[in-house]
Amino acid sequence: MSMNRRKALKTTGGFGVLGMFVAAGVITPQEARAQQAEWNKAAFExxxxxxxxxxxxxxxxxxxxxxxxxxxxxxxxxxxxxxxxxxxxxxxxxxxxxxxxxxxxxxxxxxxxxxxxxxxxxxxxxxxxxxxxxxxxxxxxxxxxxxxxxxxxxxxxx
The missing domain is CATH 2.60.40.2470 (SoxY domain)
Known part of the structure; x- marks a missing residue:
């Protein structure tokens, strides 16, 4: 399957690098959301x-x-x-x-x-x-x- 740049950006929009892994089939969307949830907002604030x-x-x-x-x-x-x-x-x-x-x-x-x-x-x-x-x-x-x-x-x- 050939994926052009625009379609890749639409597919990965909210995830950034994690979205690229999802699009490539390396990780599942559930795993990507779990990794994003690990971000410690209180520590960065x-x-x-x-x-x-x-x-x-x-x-x-x-x-x-x-x-x-x-x-x-x-x-x-x-x-x-x-x-x-x-x-x-x-x-x-x-x-x-x-x-x-x-x-x-x-x-x-x-x-x-x-x-x-x-x-x-x-x-x-x-x-x-x-x-x-x-x-x-x-x-x-x-x-x-x-x-x-x-x-x-x-x-x-x-």
Whole structure:
């Protein structure tokens, strides 16, 4: 069956990438809806690290020297700041990146499998200079580290 672009977009409209998997027959529509339901809205709406930890089901995050935040000391353009996190902790289940002074602190969250290397990297938008936190869930406990990143040109039109 030949599917043109317009038909593919109509078929996958509300699902994005998951819709492409549905259209290709890789997953069922029920599985796609279940994966979308797993999105934790409260965590992404939290304003700080403690609020994010509570939204993710934890009590508090302990500062850890086994978690490292990577990123530039000075970012010339806050619209695309490369940040990442790595850890030497065992049994890592999740790594999240938070930007303290952004309207919503949680910028990215990565669920990892036991076979994954505990290292993530992405680009985030920063409106101003801020601390960037790496929040790691390992063995059911939360660990955190931070790094200050200075922004010379704000990513939110500043």
């Amino acid at each position: 939290a304003k700080d690290v403690n609020g994010t930890v509570k939204a993710l089901g934890g009590d508090a995050a302990a500062a850890s020297d086994k978690v490292t935040v990577t990123g530039p000391d000075i970012a010339e353009n806050g619209a695309v700041v490369p940040v990442g996190a790595t850890t030497t902790l065992a049994n890592v289940q999740m790594i999240a990146l938070l930007v303290e002074k952004n309207p919503n602190a949680l910028a990215a969250m990565f669920n990892l499998t036991a076979d994954s290397e505990p290292f993530v990297t992405t680009r985030v938008k920063m409106g101003q200079s801020s601390d960037v936190y790496a929040l790691v869930k390992a063995d059911g406990k939360f660990h955190v580290a931070k790094k200050e990143i200075k922004v010379t040109l704000g990513g939110c039109g500043g």
